[in-house]
Amino acid sequence: MARLRIATNSQWRDSSGERHEQSEFHSVVAFDKLAQIAVQYCTKGRQVYVEGKLRSRDYTDADGTRRFVTEVIAETIKLLGAPARSETTPADVVADSPALAPQRRTTNKGRA
Numbered sequence: 001m002a003r004l005r006i007a008t009n010s011q012w013r014d015s016s017g018e019r020h021e022q023s024e025f026h027s028v029v030a031f032d033k034l035a036q037i038a039v040q041y042c043t044k045g046r047q048v049y050v051e052g053k054l055r056s057r058d059y060t061d062a063d064g065t066r067r068f069v070t071e072v073i074a075e076t077i078k079l080l081g082a083p084a085r086s087e088t089t090p091a092d093v094v095a096d097s098p099a100l101a102p103q104r105r106t107t108n109k110g111r112a
Contacts, residue, residue, distance in 0.1 A: 002035035004028040030074040047080040
């Protein structure tokens with residue numbers, strides 16, 4: 001399982017012509033192979049298309065406060081555009097299984 005935080009941005013002009021922008025953040029949960037792909041390729045700043053079901057749940061935190069959460073259970077994740085220029089490692093993606101953690105490979109290309 002992998003958890004991602006994604007942002008959606010909206011821009012509009014009001015009746016006086018003033019420009020407004022609003023960002024909203026969403027929790028996305030992916031499972032199985034889709035989780036592996038998300039951990040490997042969803043980097044901070046990367047544009048993605050996510051399609052899935054909404055799931056609402058509640059829990060009690062450590063202070064005894066009841067919290068409510070709405071998540072997108074991803075059924076489809078499509079990578080859009082080119083990867084972010086400076087990002088080379090996944091960001092804001094939490095893999096709940098060590099098997100899903102990104103693997104780092106180092107190779108020696110024949111250098112002495």
